[in-house]
Amino acid sequence: xxxxxxxxxxxxxxxxxxxxxxxxxxxxxxxxxxxxxxxxxxxxxxxxxxxxxxxxxxxxxxxxxxxxxxxxxxxxxxxxxxxxxxxxxxxxxxxxxxxxxxxxxxxxxxxxxxxxxxxxxxxxxxxxxxxxxxxxxxxxxxxxxxxxxxxxxxxxxxxxxxxxxxxxxxxxxxxxxxxxxxxxxxxxxxxxxxxxxxxxxxxxxxxxxxxxxxxxxxxxxxxxxxxxxxxxxxxxxxxxxxxxxxxxxxxxxxxxxxxxxxxxxxxxxxxxxxxxxxxxxxxxxxxxxxxxxxxxxxxxxxxxxxxxxxxxxxxxxxxxxxxxxxxxxxxxxxxxxxxxxxxxxxxxxxxxxxxxxxxxxxxxxxxxxxxxxxxxxxxxxxxxxxxxxxxxxxxxxxxxxxxxxxxxxxxxxxxxxxxx
Numbered sequence: 001x002x003x004x005x006x007x008x009x010x011x012x013x014x015x016x017x018x019x020x021x022x023x024x025x026x027x028x029x030x031x032x033x034x035x036x037x038x039x040x041x042x043x044x045x046x047x048x049x050x051x052x053x054x055x056x057x058x059x060x061x062x063x064x065x066x067x068x069x070x071x072x073x074x075x076x077x078x079x080x081x082x083x084x085x086x087x088x089x090x091x092x093x094x095x096x097x098x099x100x101x102x103x104x105x106x107x108x109x110x111x112x113x114x115x116x117x118x119x120x121x122x123x124x125x126x127x128x129x130x131x132x133x134x135x136x137x138x139x140x141x142x143x144x145x146x147x148x149x150x151x152x153x154x155x156x157x158x159x160x161x162x163x164x165x166x167x168x169x170x171x172x173x174x175x176x177x178x179x180x181x182x183x184x185x186x187x188x189x190x191x192x193x194x195x196x197x198x199x200x201x202x203x204x205x206x207x208x209x210x211x212x213x214x215x216x217x218x219x220x221x222x223x224x225x226x227x228x229x230x231x232x233x234x235x236x237x238x239x240x241x242x243x244x245x246x247x248x249x250x251x252x253x254x255x256x257x258x259x260x261x262x263x264x265x266x267x268x269x270x271x272x273x274x275x276x277x278x279x280x281x282x283x284x285x286x287x288x289x290x291x292x293x294x295x296x297x298x299x300x301x302x303x304x305x306x307x308x309x310x311x312x313x314x315x316x317x318x319x320x321x322x323x324x325x326x327x328x329x330x331x332x333x334x335x336x337x338x339x340x341x342x343x344x345x346x347x348x349x350x351x352x353x354x355x356x357x358x359x360x361x362x363x364x365x366x367x368x369x370x371x372x373x374x375x376x377x378x379x380x381x382x383x384x385x386x387x388x389x390x391x392x393x394x395x396x397x398x399x400x401x402x403x404x405x406x407x408x409x410x411x412x413x414x415x416x417x418x419x420x
Contacts, residue, residue: 008079009133012071012202014270015407018209019076021084025066026210026217028088032059032095033221033293037300039099047173049301049321051102053294054180058119058152059098060293061187062091063214064286065126068199071207073133080129087125094118102176103163112160116153123149148190155183188287201277204269205407211285212262215254218296222250222303229306238310238371245371245378246303249322252381253296253329259385260347260392261337263399268340270406284339291332298325309370319373323362326381330355347392354384 005011036059040052066084073080097118100111127145131137137145159179162172201207226246233239265284269277298321303309305318334351337344357380365373 005073005133006135010074010077010080012074012206014203014205016074016203016206018206018213019070019074021075021081022070022210023213025075025084025088025091026063026214028091028095029059029063029214030217030221030224031092032098033218033297033300034224035095035098036297037221037225037304039101040297040301041304042099047177049298050177052297052301054177054184055098055101056294056297057184057290058180058187059094060290061184062119062122062126065123065130067207067210067214068286069126069130069133070210071202072200073129079132083125083129087122090118090121090125094122102159110160112163113157116156116160119156120149120153123153148186151190152183152186155179155186159183199278199282200274201269201281204266204277207269207281207285208262208266211265211289212258215257215289215292215296218293219250219254222296222300223247225300225303226306229304233307233310236310239306242306242309242371242374245374248378249299249326249374249381252378252385253299253326255385256330256351256381256388257292257333259389260344260396260399261333261340263396263403264337264341264344267399267402267406270403280340284336288332288336288339292329292336295325295327295329295332298322298328301325309374319365319370320362322374322377323358323365326377327355327358330358330384344392344395347388347395350384350387350391354380 033056036052036056039055040048042048066087070080070084075081075084094115097111097115101115102112104111127149130145131142134141156179159176162176162179165172167175223246226243230239230243269280272280302318302320302322302325305321308318330351334348334355337348358377361373361376361380365376
């Protein structure tokens with residue numbers, strides 16, 4: 001697959017790997033994820049969780065667009081690198097404003113409007129590089145790329161201005177959520193429904209590797225949440241136990257995601273024809289990774305209730321966030337693998353069993369100490385990871401051998417010397 005590019009850009013090939021410029025850009029999302037969970041816990045109610053998930057959906061789509069673009073032009077060279085470096089501080093400021101994206105705190109700047117402005121600026125940076133890298137675009141293609149973010153920004157601006165109106169608080173909050181939902185629909189649905197210029201996946205390896213790293217970044221936020229919450233408490237056996245169990249849960253989810261499914265994903269994309277590649281990339285990565293990331297954010301929210309887990313406060317919010325987050329991740333991940341590969345569908349049953357087990361255990365957690373509930377969660381996650389490892393050994397070996405052969409065949413410089 002080839003594409004015509006303008007001067008100052010280099011195309012992505014099948015052997016291209018994720019660049020340091022992309023890793024640096026993705027580091028901003030560790031902070032963005034932290035801000036999302038901070039927004040959730042600041043309001044400490046169901047509305048706060050909903051607000052956090054709405055913000056996460058817009059942040060995820062912005063990241064996904066750069067992931068698509070990074071699979072078209074090499075991000076570590078020329079104009080693409082400069083654009084990504086210019087976008088990074090804007091993205092960081094957008095993350096800073098996330099905590100007050102819905103309701104501005106007294107004093108200082110009008111943060112909700114700054115959030116909208118930074119969101120639009122990030123999308124403009126993407127559009128500039130996207131249009132420059134695609135000399136074949138027609139006028140209708142430019143409109144299809146431009147209209148959704150502009151409409152979404154208009155809806156978000158309306159939501160930011162609602163607190164200034166005379167609407168009763170409950171109606172104002174409902175209207176804000178409605179406008180944010182509409183903005184998300186415009187970005188996700190309208191952006192896909194419009195006659196966009198054809199997309200392509202130029203490197204299955206780069207595409208899967210990029211998503212692997214963002215999932216690792218999200219799991220890293222879980223560990224940061226544990227550390228921040230625990231730093232406010234006196235060291236105790238309960239705190240040390242909860243911290244260790246938190247790492248077990250995060251590590252088990254990392255194992256479940258990385259061990260087999262990353263191999264399944266790359267192999268499925270490599271084997272698919274170009275048109276099917278794009279559909280798989282969109283459905284399994286751009287769409288199904290969002291609930292996976294959302295589940296991880298709920299898990300991080302649960303660990304931010306560390307005082308509850310070590311018995312220093314009486315709240316069940318943390319437990320429901322922990323169990324609900326892992327269940328969301330497991331169900332989304334099972335759907336992800338089901339969609340990717342027919343041959344590996346029979347291997348998703350450990351995730352489904354684990355999700356059902358956690359849902360069955362959740363009501364019982366109200367009657368036991370929170371630390372014990374966390375121990376049960378860690379045990380289920382660890383058992384799931386071990387079970388998947390055992391039942392998928394033959395399939396994992398087959399996929400690894402196939403991918404080694406494919407990497408060597410696609411590398412123009414010989415085995416093991418893929419260019420970045």
